Amino acid sequence: MKTPKSILYETSAKGVATITLNRPERLNALTFEVYRELTDTFAALAYDEEVRSVVITGAGRAFCSGGDVHDIIGELFERDMEGLLAFTRMTCAVVRNIRALPKPVIVSLNGTTAGAGACIALAADIRIASEEAKIAFLFVKVGLSGADMGAAYLLPRVVGLTKATELLYTGDFISAQEAERIGLYNRVVPGSQLAATTRELAERLAQGPGFAVAKTKELLNRELNMNLDAALECEAQAQAICMQHPDYREAYEAFVDKREPKFE
Numbered sequence: 001m002k003t004p005k006s007i008l009y010e011t012s013a014k015g016v017a018t019i020t021l022n023r024p025e026r027l028n029a030l031t032f033e034v035y036r037e038l039t040d041t042f043a044a045l046a047y048d049e050e051v052r053s054v055v056i057t058g059a060g061r062a063f064c065s066g067g068d069v070h071d072i073i074g075e076l077f078e079r080d081m082e083g084l085l086a087f088t089r090m091t092c093a094v095v096r097n098i099r100a101l102p103k104p105v106i107v108s109l110n111g112t113t114a115g116a117g118a119c120i121a122l123a124a125d126i127r128i129a130s131e132e133a134k135i136a137f138l139f140v141k142v143g144l145s146g147a148d149m150g151a152a153y154l155l156p157r158v159v160g161l162t163k164a165t166e167l168l169y170t171g172d173f174i175s176a177q178e179a180e181r182i183g184l185y186n187r188v189v190p191g192s193q194l195a196a197t198t199r200e201l202a203e204r205l206a207q208g209p210g211f212a213v214a215k216t217k218e219l220l221n222r223e224l225n226m227n228l229d230a231a232l233e234c235e236a237q238a239q240a241i242c243m244q245h246p247d248y249r250e251a252y253e254a255f256v257d258k259r260e261p262k263f264e
Contacts, residue, residue, distance in 0.1 A: 006034045008059070009041065015052035015206035016199070017045060024060025029068035030116055032075075035090055038120075042097035052206035054101070055198055056124065057108040058117075063133065066115025067091075088148075091116060095150045098123040099221055102214035104205045108198040109133035110191065114173070119149035122158065125217065127184065128198050129176045130191040135184070138171035146171065157224060159183050209247040209263045 008020040019041060021028035030038075045051055058064055067073070076084060098105055098120070107121045109129035114136045121127055121135065129135075137155070140146045146168030155164040159182045167174070179185040189197050205213065215238050223231045242248055247263045254261035 006031065007037050007041070011051060012203075014203045015050060016055060016202040017048070017051040017053075018055045018057065021056075021058040021064050023068075024058075024062070026068060027062035027065035027112060028058040028060070028117070029065050029071075031068050031071045032087075032090075035094060039090065039093045039097055042094070042101055045103065046101055051103065052208075052210050053103055053202045054105045055108055055202050056105065056120065057195075057198070058110055060111070061132075062112040062117075063107070063109045064114070064117025064120060065112055066117050066138070091149050095119060095123040095154075099150075102217060103210070104202075104213055104217070106198055106202050106205075108194055109135070109176075109185070110194060114138050116149060119151050122151060122154050122184075123149075126186050126201065128187045128189065128194065128201065129179065129185045130194045131176050131188055132191060133176045133179075133185075133188075134173045135176075135179055136171055136173040137167050138173075140169065141171040207263070209251065209261075211245050211247055211264065212242055215242055 006021070006023055008022045009017065010020075011017045019038075021030075021034070023029060023031075023034075042054075045054060072087075076087060079087070104126065105124045106126045106128060107124035109121060109127060111130065111132055113121050113129075113133055115138050118135050118137050137146055137148075137151050139148050139151075146152065151168060152164075155167065158164075159167070163182050174182075174184075176185060176188045180188045187197065219231075219234060219238055222234060226234065245264075247261075250263060251261050
């Protein structure tokens with residue numbers, strides 16, 4: 001019997017790639033293989049000109065419950081420091097490639113989101129969640145640092161240092177409504193509307209000016225560690241570059257002609 005794929009990948013005619021974590025019987029827990037596949041997929045997406053936006057979601061009642069206890073933990077106990085570091089660096093590579101992808105990434109949270117799953121959600125550009133999508137950065141509850149896969153870097157920048165400290169110290173779950181209140185989720189919708197809401201935004205971004213969006217994401221990443229003067233200079237240069245791109249003229253001509261622009 002053919003083994004079901006742990007990750008499903010599909011693209012639409014409107015330029016949206018959808019990655020579905022597909023281990024619903026294990027709440028889409030991540031294995032060594034899934035970590036590697038996600039890392040490679042996001043690296044390859046940077047060169048796929050047909051894809052203009054990306055959605056990540058999960059099959060079944062969870063988005064992702066984190067690393068698979070049965071498939072990963074047992075093996076890690078047998079590794080030395082060098083082997084453990086190879087694993088933790090591999091998990092971090094997933095986040096690195098999501099942030100480096102010059103295309104918008106939307107995570108569609110259909111249910112439980114925990115541990116590494118929460119970090120993948122955090123790495124995305126936009127988070128849309130169902131009302132059932134509770135989330136936890138639960139690393140400390142299993143004796144690990146709450147600072148994992150970029151959580152201590154990204155989370156304070158999303159929700160503020162005070163709330164990030166509480167979430168990383170306690171590892172507690174918070175509801176979708178609380179996650180939206182503190183700014184961790186962009187939007188919370190009924191589960192029946194999640195797929196349609198996500199698809200609508202993904203298609204809207206895919207039809208937009210891809211070069212300008214890519215520049216915006218690049219600067220959001222780069223300016224995290226800049227002072228104001230450096231950021232202003234960086235933005236001045238980026239804007240001048242965008243003004244030389246065909247999308248800038250197309251937007252102007254579409255405005256004059258009173259029509260919708262057709263971006264590259």
